[in-house]
Amino acid sequence: MSKLTPPLPKFLRPAPSRSHEDDGAGEGNGGEPGRAGKVRESAAEGSANVVGWLDERSGISPIVRAQFYRKVPKGTNWFYTLGSATLFAFVSQAVTGVFLAMYYEPDTSRAYESAAHITNEVFLGELVRGMHRWGSTVMIILIFLHMARTFVFGAYKYPRELQWVIGVVLLVLTLAMGLTGYLLPFDQRSFWATTVAVNLNASAPVIGPYLADFMRGGAEFGAASLARFYALHMLAIPGLIAALIGAHLYLVAKLGTTAPPWLKAEKKALRQEGI
């Protein structure tokens, strides 16, 4: 397989040695090239370009190269873009979320006003709020489609079981983002829908009342609840999601994506492998 790897693109190839350019200058004062000359040489070479500079210090280019030019199996089709589209939707949520956080105030007396300020006054505020609002819908749709794809293709089977398990946790966390974010604008609809959702939780056996108390930050729904939902929505859940996406993608890179299940390697190729 390594023989088939295509050549590196120009910007990733090692820079050609510069020593011949320096020849004249280095030996101009009659002396041997000497240690000083060598150091100058390697220093000049090292900083030839940014990629070279980074590579010299991190040794990352073989990894990048292996990832970029790894093969994706025969038959990879558009359904395989759903996972990266989900990732993209998450990134979009993160970016728009950061801009919203610049203006939003998680305080029962200010939350609604700051949301209104974003919507009505901040430059492009309504667009960014709208993108965050509808981005959540898009992300939920994409994550379900991605899950459906991996289910139909049997991609959850050996050796990708762990990927599926991480995926289900990501699904739950994404839904939790939807729940916690819904309260933040603090208008009538969001307040009451969340109240009911928390009350539903309270009716769960054993842990229900504790869970509900934890979410509310007390027995009543109010300022503490808003602060908790804000912290969960802004820090805890997205942090967990980002970490788990990292693990999910590590496994994608390590194991590769499946080939569509209706493709079979020909008998001939199997025999050539030398069974």
Place this chain on the structure above:
Amino acid sequence: MNAREKEQYLREYSILKGQGKPFFPYAVGKDGAMAAITLGVIIAMAILFGAELGPKADPTTTTYSPRPEWYFFFLFELLRVIKPPELTLMATLGVPTICLILLLLLPFYDRSAERHPLKRPIAMIGAVATVVAMAYLSIIGALGGPPSEIEIPVAAQYKPGADVTAASGCLGCHKIGENGNTLGPNLTEIGDRLGRDAIARTLVNPTAPMPSYQGLKQENPEQFEELVDFIASLKKASEEGG
């Protein structure tokens, strides 16, 4: 999958992978196109539908509809479909939790080597049934009428109470006449079953998931009394009398 099947799979996979195309630029190109479409759809929806902001949250009362995001409709609807109160626990937590655990553990009980969807009839039927059930619950959840109208004839002295009831969102969970939802008990003839005091007690100290209206009682005792009067007046006779 036993050891031989695992090995067979890995071998076949490595061949199909060897016959494939490099990730860059082929897969990256498709992923990029899909990302552009995703961003386009998000921006288009943001422009078309905007970012709605209703009236400010007011824990004491006024109009509200306890409506979740559309992707939670099926959960709320599940509550309505499973009626008997001793089963609501099952509905809110039991069914979803069991489904979630089944989903999480899928790779550990579905261990056959077969991956082709048409050769996994049980898995596919199960999946399609789940999707249909969730879609059905979501749709009837979405079609549930607006929770803020009362259309039964109301005697003049109870009119203010009917308005408070409509504004308090009781219809989000209760049916009065033809209007409202069926999450909680039907209130059309509640006056026959519960007295005025019992109703007032329920409102201040309800069973979850019904929210408490203690706030209304404190902030606006007059409206609270009107509300209770109206609910208590809902009897079979009063309906006939018009």
